[in-house]
Structure formats: structure tokens, C-alpha cells
Amino acid sequence: MNTNNLFRIEKDSLGKVRIPKKAYWGVNTQRAIENFPISGLYPHKEYVFSTVIIKKAAVMANRAFDLLDEKLFQAITTACDEILNGKFSDQFIVDPYQAGAGTSHHMNINEVIANRANEILGAPLGSYTYIHPNNHVNMSQSTNDVIPCAVRITALTIIPDLLSVLNYLEKLLSRKTKDFRKIIKSGRTHLQDALPITLGQEFSAYHKSIILDINRISESKQYLLRVGIGGTAVGTGINTPPGYQDMIMKNLVNLTRLPLIKSDNLFESMQNTSDLLFFSSSLRNISQTLIRIGNDLRLLSSGPKTGLSEISLPDVQQGSSIMPGKVNPSIIEMMTMVCFQIIGFDQTILLSSMSGQLELNVMLPLVAHNLISQIKILTNAVNMFNNKCLKGIKANEDTCRYWLDRSSGIAAILNPYLGYDKTIELVKISLKTGKSLKDSAVEKGFIPKDTANRLFRLKHLTKPNLQK
Structure with missing residues (x-):
């Protein structure tokens, strides 16, 4: 079989590279594929979309300053729109564990857009006859201002789904607080008998904890709105026309429909990831709350014959391969594992945040992957907990009275x-x-x-x- 028909040759300053002939990525992406076969993971689609939106906002700004002619502008814009409509999703393949700062992911985006735009203009893939990934798609930009901006936009895009399931969680806990308000049971401190409490009072503590954690998430979310796009490589805005930052910010606000705020210090925005860490810490906080609540619910539902059995959880699956009839608190176990993972992600973001040097934090690819993953897995876990566990919890009033009488x-x-x-x-x-x-x-x-x-x-x- 003649492999020459399956590949094309592209080159960079390091030499020649063989690339699948039909691939829309280029030499930088191919080197990343070969250098970083680490996890088998791909970038989150929302992260890809956010990066492409920045590309579209930039090409609009560059066209407004007459830095691109209309033909190139239309081709690049069309390519961006096609990606945002779901095409070419299999072309974004760089592992999250990659070169520092996110250059590999960034060039993957640049190259796919450039190759598709050239194809629209009638040029073959890999020729860059009309449009070059660096000279045109990346005009007035740098990895160092694009990636931090893309992380923020991605997070802001998916946070509403998280807040939606958390608000439903709060409503369910409020409902359980009312439903259980007349059921008196033994309180327990140090896991020993304590003064009586109502089951509703117990659930009211969970309810209030979640309200406070939602407030912390909402507060920390506001810090993500401040973006440092326009600083290019080190925060000076080199290789951009005067007024570019205002123009691209206006375009981003229109394209994302987010109330983004222009950074008043581009140098700080490039070096400092504290805003991302602050938001991550709010997810860590609610995770420890959910772990604590989950532990309580597992204790309260323990049994059914030799435990507390003061509440019953909905049955969702068989619990044992050897013990017939056994049913476990599987949804809570899953949520607890997710929350452990989120706390681990947060610790990694902390270490990454403190590892930036001078004008740049090169650990941003890891921060991006972990922050986006945190939001998505927490959203999914809480959604399952709401609908397959919390909603169906029932009180065993007779058992509550049984233990109360013996306390x-x-x-x-x-x-x-x-x-x-x-x-x-x-x-x-x-x-x-x-x-x-x-x-x-x-x-x-x-x-x-x-x-x-x-x-x-x-x-x-x-x-x-x-x-x-």
C-alpha cells in the first residue's frame, strides 16, 4: 500500500513532519500529538468553542482596523462559524497534558481554522496559500492572552448549568426540611446519643449549608468576568493596533452575551490565575459540604436491620454480587467520589497557580482542564443525586421514635x-x-x-x- 496517498508533508523550523492527508490540523498539532500521548483525553468541546469565539472576535477586530482584506475575513469567519456549529469536532485532539501555556491547543485551533479557510478559498489542505495560522488567524493575539480568556469564557458558559442543579438541590432540601419538621429523633454528637432533634431540623442544616455555598460560587463567578485579551505575549499589547483591546472586548461581549469586563492591568491578567483558583475553591467548599451531607445520609439510612435506618434511600441497583437483596447507597457513593476528585483538582489548580514565573503562568493547560472538569462532573453528579436519591428520601418515623426512646x-x-x-x-x-x-x-x-x-x-x- 502506498502510504504517500495517505499523508502530506508539512515543515516548520525543526524540519519536516508527516500529517494525515485529510487532517485539518497542521505541523504544530502533529508534533503535539507525537510529543504528548499522555492521557488519551481530548479538549472539552466548550473550551474549543470558547477559543474559536476569540478567534472570530479577533478577526472581526482586525478587519475593522483594515488589517485583513474582505476575502480573508469572510473565509476565516466562515470557518469559525462552521466549527461553532459542530463541524470538525474530530480535529481538536491535543491532550490536556501538553506544552506549557496552552500553545499546542492554541495552534490546533489556529491550524484547523486556517486549513478550512484555505479550503473554502480553493487551496489544498496544508498549503496555506491564502491564510496562514500564525500570520492571519492569530493576528493581534498570543497564546498568553487567548488561553486565559478562553478558560474564563468556558467556565462562564457552563456555570449556569451547575447553578441550576444546585438551586434545585436547595429546593429539594427545603422541601425535605418541611416534610420532616414533625419527626422527632435522637440527636447524635461524636456518634453518641445526644439531645433530641427533629429530622427537619437536621435537614435544615444541610439546606442552609448549600445556600451559603451557592452564594460563594456566585460571588467567585463574578471575578471570572474580567479578561485580559489584548495583552498579547507579555501584557504590553505589542503587535496590536491602538484601540484593539476595546474592539475585541466589544466583539466578545456580543458573541458570548456575557457581561465581560476589560482588565485594567493586562500584566496582572497574564501572570495571575487567582480568579480561577478562587472559583475552584468555591467548588472545593461545596464538595466538602456534599461529602459531609452524603456521609450523614449514609449513616441515617444504614441497615436496614442492623443500622440506624431512620431514613430510606431510593433503590437504584443491586448492591452485591454475592449477597442477594442487598442494596447500597450507590448514588451518594458516586457523588462522594466526584467530590473527592474535585478537591484533588482544586489542589492541583492551587499548585499550578503558585507555579507561574515572571510574565506568565505556563501551567494554564492543567488549570483549564481541571477547572472545566470540576464544573462538569459536579453538575452531573448533583443532577443524579437530586433526581435518583434526594427527591425520593423517606423518613422511617417509627425507627426514629424507637431510637429516641432508648437514647x-x-x-x-x-x-x-x-x-x-x-x-x-x-x-x-x-x-x-x-x-x-x-x-x-x-x-x-x-x-x-x-x-x-x-x-x-x-x-x-x-x-x-x-x-x-
């Missing part, structure tokens, strides 16, 4: 009447005899029966109870 933590309500030391004596009697605290207190003459009935009245056990 030694309820003894604290006797402190104001018997004193701490005497109440300890009563607790020991109750534990030894197996009788309830109420019955033990009456039988041993600690308090009269009518007083015991009043003190142990359930509706008085979960709110301030002392009277003058």
Missing part, C-alpha cells in the same frame, strides 16, 4: 431539675436496667410521674424549654 442523650433535659451529678446516676441506672430514662426517673423516685410526663413531652424537646 441516653435525652437525660440533659433533667439537668435543671436534678443537677448534672444526679442525672449521671440516673443515666447509669437506665443503662444497667435497660429501662427508659423517664421510667427509671419515676421508679427510683428522682421526679414525680406528672413532672416526668411534662418534661418528656415530645413537643418540648427540640426548642428552648426553661420557664420561670
